[in-house]
Amino acid sequence: MTEAFKFNKRLTPDAEDLILRVMVPDATGKVFHPVTFTRERIDYVTQVSEAVSGIALKSGVKIPVALGYEELEKKIYFADILSDPVLDLRDVTGPAAADAALPKLATDFAAVAPVPDDKKPLVDREVTIAVFVRQKEEQNFQMFFVKDTNIDWKGVAGEEGRNGKMTTLPLRFGKGPFGETTIQFDMPRPSFMELYNKTKLDGLDTLDLREWTRRRDPDGLKPPTP
Numbered sequence: 537m538t539e540a541f542k543f544n545k546r547l548t549p550d551a552e553d554l555i556l557r558v559m560v561p562d563a564t565g566k567v568f569h570p571v572t573f574t575r576e577r578i579d580y581v582t583q584v585s586e587a588v589s590g591i592a593l594k595s596g597v598k599i600p601v602a603l604g605y606e607e608l609e610k611k612i613y614f615a616d617i618l619s620d621p622v623l624d625l626r627d628v629t630g631p632a633a634a635d636a637a638l639p640k641l642a643t644d645f646a647a648v649a650p651v652p653d654d655k656k657p658l659v660d661r662e663v664t665i666a667v668f669v670r671q672k673e674e675q676n677f678q679m680f681f682v683k684d685t686n687i688d689w690k691g692v693a694g695e696e697g698r699n700g701k702m703t704t705l706p707l708r709f710g711k712g713p714f715g716e717t718t719i720q721f722d723m724p725r726p727s728f729m730e731l732y733n734k735t736k737l738d739g740l741d742t743l744d745l746r747e748w749t750r751r752r753d754p755d756g757l758k759p760p761t762p
Contacts, residue, residue, distance in 0.1 A: 554615050555622045558591070558599050559630025562660045568630035569660075570689055572733040581609050582638060590638040600633035601625060622726075661741045663732070667721045668749040670697070671714045678713035679746060684732070686710065691718075694725030703728045721749040 554575040559568040579594045583605035591599040591608075601608050603625075611623055663684040668677045675698070682705065691706035701724040712719040723745060735743045 552617075554612065554617050556591075556612070557622065557624045557626050558601075559626050559632075560597070560599060561630070561634070565634075568634075569736070570626055570729070570733075571736065572729050573737070575612060578612065581605070581612060584636050584638060588633055588636045590636070592638065598638040599629055600636035600638060602628040602633040602636075660736070661739060663735055663741055663743055665732070665743045665745065667719075667723075667745045669713050669719045669721055670702070672716065672720065676714070677750070680713050680719060682707070682712075682719065684736075692725065692729075695720075697722065701725070721745070723748055 555572060556575065556578075557570060557572050560571050561568050573593070577593050577595070579592045582590050582592065584590050584600060587602065587604060589601050589603055589605040589608045591601060591612075593599070603611070611625075615623060665682050665684060667680055667682070669680040670677055686708050688706040688708050691704075693704050695702050695704060697720070700722060702720050703723050703725045704718050704720040706718045711717055728745070731745070732743060
């Protein structure tokens with residue numbers, strides 16, 4: 537079971553650093569998944585061609601982006617995070633730039649940077665997510681386990697529910713505990729995506745959100761603040 541995460545202000549729109557969303561391939565290189573990380577994880581930005589540039593993370597991961605070098609540089613390093621704290625690059629990464637490869641520089645910044653001993657390798661594992669699912673328009677809850685490979689990630693959405701912000705997950709096959717093809721639980725979508733992506737980046741195979749999503753007082757108690 538995954539150790540409980542500590543929630544902090546970085547999960548809110550008041551984040552002190554820019555949040556990036558990109559698409560990255562799995563081990564086969566054929567299936568792409570959304571990943572979220574902060575600007576502080578970036579080592580450098582480089583040009584690949586006139587229409588393609590790339591992001592190199594301090595961990596050594598390199599992400600091709602179907603944008604010109606100067607345009608990407610501006611979006612990342614000159615962003616106004618107070619008005620727009622999230623840079624969504626999913627449309628220009630993954631399949632949009634799958635054929636591009638970042639060049640090997642004479643001195644690769646990431647290669648020469650010291651790597652902390654606690655750095656974990658990037659491992660793409662199937663993640664089992666444990667939540668308390670809420671029945672739509674009702675106060676009924678039931679514990680449910682869903683694998684991330686059974687989630688239609690293009691349809692993941694956030695909405696306002698009776699007890700605060702909620703996340704909805706469309707299922708690719710099967711049904712939830714209340715016979716629905718879309719499950720929903722009490723948790724803001726940005727917080728869920730941050731924790732899910734951290735689980736993926738840490739190479740873990742379990743994300744336990746039952747403590748956050750367990751049944752609360754339906755008479756008006758708000759969900760815990762991240």
